Amino acid sequence: MFNDHIRRSIYLWIALVAFGCAGDGIGFTETFECEEGNFDCSVDAVLASYVNDFFTEAESRGRKFPKDNLVVTFADAIVIDGVGYSGRGWWDYNGTGQKRVEILKNAWGTLNDSEREILMFHELGHAMLERGHRNSRFSNCDRASIMCGDICDGFYLAYVLTHDERRTYYIDELFDPCVEPPSWSETSLPASTSSVIFLTDTIGVENENWVPFLGENAEAGISDSVASSGKYSLVIVAGEQETTHSSVLQYEIRDIPGGASGATFKVKVKVKTEDVVGKWAMSLQARNASDRLVFNENTLACQTLDGTTDFQVFELYHHCFEDNIESISLNIGFTGGTTGTMYIDDLQFLYQK
Numbered sequence: 001m002f003n004d005h006i007r008r009s010i011y012l013w014i015a016l017v018a019f020g021c022a023g024d025g026i027g028f029t030e031t032f033e034c035e036e037g038n039f040d041c042s043v044d045a046v047l048a049s050y051v052n053d054f055f056t057e058a059e060s061r062g063r064k065f066p067k068d069n070l071v072v073t074f075a076d077a078i079v080i081d082g083v084g085y086s087g088r089g090w091w092d093y094n095g096t097g098q099k100r101v102e103i104l105k106n107a108w109g110t111l112n113d114s115e116r117e118i119l120m121f122h123e124l125g126h127a128m129l130e131r132g133h134r135n136s137r138f139s140n141c142d143r144a145s146i147m148c149g150d151i152c153d154g155f156y157l158a159y160v161l162t163h164d165e166r167r168t169y170y171i172d173e174l175f176d177p178c179v180e181p182p183s184w185s186e187t188s189l190p191a192s193t194s195s196v197i198f199l200t201d202t203i204g205v206e207n208e209n210w211v212p213f214l215g216e217n218a219e220a221g222i223s224d225s226v227a228s229s230g231k232y233s234l235v236i237v238a239g240e241q242e243t244t245h246s247s248v249l250q251y252e253i254r255d256i257p258g259g260a261s262g263a264t265f266k267v268k269v270k271v272k273t274e275d276v277v278g279k280w281a282m283s284l285q286a287r288n289a290s291d292r293l294v295f296n297e298n299t300l301a302c303q304t305l306d307g308t309t310d311f312q313v314f315e316l317y318h319h320c321f322e323d324n325i326e327s328i329s330l331n332i333g334f335t336g337g338t339t340g341t342m343y344i345d346d347l348q349f350l351y352q353k
């Protein structure tokens with residue numbers, strides 16, 4: 001018994017030297033209290049205080065998760081497609097339903113307390129909240145989310161623990177991506193702002209630029225009876241589905257005018273709905289010459305258009321535009337499980353400088 005105790009103390013001491021003091025000085029006195037369940041549950045003692053903080057932040061926002069399905073552990077290497085990462089989170093590890101987070105052992109020691117929290121909350125955002133990446137920028141160029149993916153340099157710097165206002169926003173956003181942008185994120189454009197429209201599509205009979213990606217029991221085409229301007233609009237009709245798969249139309253552009261570095265890139269579109277039950281979304285993705293994602297803005301299905309509406313203008317922005325863009329694709333349509341009819345007209349791509 002005594003020897004065991006000594007051995008454990010030495011082990012903990014070595015762990016302290018290796019990783020520095022965890023968190024707020026409480027060290028390893030915190031543990032994650034697992035509940036009985038059908039999945040594995042264990043959290044490394046070095047990481048437990050950060051995981052507990054996540055559950056506390058969730059609970060203070062009315063979200064309570066069972067503590068019976070979560071493995072949080074250190075890994076010696078985290079490599080995806082030949083690229084190394086500091087952490088990885090799964091909500092369905094190997095298709096087993098197991099929630100799992102791995103933190104790169106060598107990285108943890110180089111991070112300060114704020115960075116450790118952001119890394120852990122990001123990975124738990126994947127594992128516990130089943131969130132994907134959100135790479136949007138605000139007009140002041142700050143990232144909109146700590147769920148920023150591998151195209152976001154320095155997302156660890158989103159907030160520091162002592163800056164309550166920023167931390168509160170980013171954690172609110174973690175649990176509710178539809179939360180309003182904070183006031184500090186808005187930089188008003190100067191009075192001299194000018195818009196340069198570089199592509200307009202009022203929808204004609206010829207529209208080979210639009211490619212449909214449809215779920216089961218959905219159709220897309222051109223309507224010659226409904227239009228906001230001209231004679232035609234695009235239409236998506238979605239019926240009941242056995243499997244929930246989104247139904248979208250994709251528009252790709254390749255001739256992007258140069259010299260717009262730092263500008264706000266905007267897409268405007270008019271949408272009309274009929275008997276819609278569910279949600280719709282719009283996303284805008286840009287890739288560089290090596291086909292790597294440069295930005296990915298989307299409405300996150302925060303906008304509902306239930307029922308029947310006349311044409312309304314919707315806009316999607318990408319602030320602080322990066323210049324080395326090869327192609328941009330816009331997706332617009334219903335998210336999985338939505339039924340009804342959507343008309344799309346008067347598409348515009350523009351810059352504001």
Ligand SMILES: [Zn+2]
Nearest residue numbers: 122126133149
């Ligand atoms: Zn991630």
